Amino acid sequence: MKEELEKTWKRLKVxxxxxxxxxxxLGxxxxxxxxxxxxxxxxxxDLVEQLSAAQKLLQSMASQ
Incomplete structure (x- = not known):
């Protein structure tokens, strides 16, 4: 029984x-x-800012 307990203890440690x-x-x-x-x-x-700048440029070009 002692031997079985030691085997179980080793498996637990592993x-x-x-x-x-x-x-x-995981961390x-x-x-x-x-x-x-x-x-x-x-x-x-960054892409949203670029898109916004492009839209403003197109709007300013369209209103000229």
């Missing part, structure tokens, strides 16, 4: 270490996703 690695990887993926979302948002804002 599972705990795997869980820690997975949590660490890295979340940080990367936040960075990508910020970059995407900045790009969308």
């Amino acid at each position: 599972a705990e270490e795997a869980e820690e690695r997975l949590c660490s990887q 890295e993926f979340e940080a990367e996703a936040v960075d990508q979302a910020r970059a995407y948002r900045a790009r969308v804002i």
